[in-house]
Amino acid sequence: MPIIKSTLTLKELPPPPSDKKEWPWTEQSQPLPERMSDGSEWPRISIVTPSYNQGQFIEETIRSVLLQGYPNLEYIIIDGGSNDNTIEIIKKYENYFSYWVSEPDKGPTDAINKGWQRTSGEIVAYLNSDDAYLPGTLATIAKTFQENCDARVVCGNELKIDSEGFVISESSIEKVDRLSLLHLNLISQPATFIKKSTLELTGGLNLDVHYIFDFELWLRITRLGSMQPIQRLLAVTRWHNDTITTTRRSDVGRELVQVISNELGIYPSSLTRDEIRQILFKANRLSMSLHLEKKKFFASIKYALRAFMLLSAPRLGLEIVQEYYRYLVKPIKSFLKKNKLDTSIGRQIHWSSIAKEIMLNR
Incomplete structure (x- = not known):
């Protein structure tokens, strides 16, 4: 299973579609030095992407992982038997994956667990095939775990974006423990990374939980130890008509x-x-x-x-x-009054603009 032991650059990846610009298409994270500041090796980070018929988004997801400039990366894709152009895109980048497969599964929990079982990294995460990392995320995670040795999980903030990549909202997290989770102070799934040793203690995702399996896992992890929040934007999560949280x-x-x-x-x-x-x-x-x-x-x-x-x-x-x-009542009153809709949408910010700002500041 190939492990990415050097920082990938734009020149090494397949060229992006001609209409795609900025991160992660024509821009990349700053490549990291071979070792951390204390001389130690960068911890291996293993990312699993579960996928099913997300051909319109998955290439952006893949490039946001590979262009992190991170020198010890393991990337695995578990596809559930897609019948759109997903497999074509996966094959385009297959030389950079530690493993990939396309076969029927029992849903995302099954796919993620399959992928996690194949990982060899000290730190693991999963990134859905319609989400993406912001520049420098993996470096931030590695440094945070190094500075917080007792942390079992590190979690940051996310941008929620629409199907076209425009920002809907930004999350902010102050404290993460069992009580805060039970009070529905939720954390960002794509911006959350787990120590592999902690994942092994929990047994992974619960196959009996079909929709909020990440939340259920976080609750079990808080029984074991601390989760370290950081005030950094790490990922984007995409809300569109086909996401489970929408449908x-x-x-x-x-x-x-x-x-x-x-x-x-x-x-x-x-x-x-x-x-x-x-x-x-x-x-x-x-x-x-x-x-x-x-x-x-x-x-x-x-x-x-x-x-x-x-x-x-x-x-x-x-x-x-x-x-x-x-x-x-309100829909009825609006209909009776025949109110005109306000079609002004105000200023829209694309997530690539925020990615560029992050690259300039890191």
Whole structure:
């Protein structure tokens, strides 16, 4: 299995499509020296990309990994049997992969676990085939683990972008522990990296969790030790019509309540009864909202009733009522008034512009 032991450059990779510019098409991360500042070798970082029919995005993902300028990289792609142009793109870069395969699997959790089982790095992560790393991410991760030896996980911030690469929002993380996760202070999946030894202790992703498997894994990891947050933009995550978080939002909500309820039942720790009620309220409230977003009104009522039963303050009940008002009444009023839509979209920022700024500042 080939390991990338030298920093790749644009000249060594296949040329990008003629209409593609900037990072990671015509720009690259600054190549790193052969050794870290203390003279030690750069730790091997193993990245797994699960893939299925993401031919329009996967080349950008691949190049964002290979052009990190990182001198000890293992990159694995596990494809679930794509029938679009994904395989053509994978073959274009196959000389730079430690391993790749295209075969039917049981979904992303199965694909990621398969890939992780083949890794040999000290640090591992997975990057979905429609997401990407920002320049210098792997160097930042290696240095952070070196400076925080006890950390089992390092996680940073992400840009959420649309299908065309324009920025929707930017995440910010202050603290990561079991309690913050249970309170739904979520961390960025593509900006999270794990020590391989920690992954082996957890057993990897839970195949019984189909939508929020990363969140469930983070919860199990917090039982073992610390997760180190850093205030650095590391990755972009793409929201489009085919992402699970978009197409299966009601299923995400249902599974969220189940995972949190199971965690509280199996590992209650020192939480008070009021804290548990507050956590369950937030989970059911969010599930209610996600069901409403998918127009599943009657299914949402179950979670709304549970949330009402867990209320800790009257204002929270008012917020639930207001959410149903927005769902039921406002669309009708807007239709009756025949309001004109505001088509102004304001200033849009493409993620490649932020990538360029990062390269200039590192």
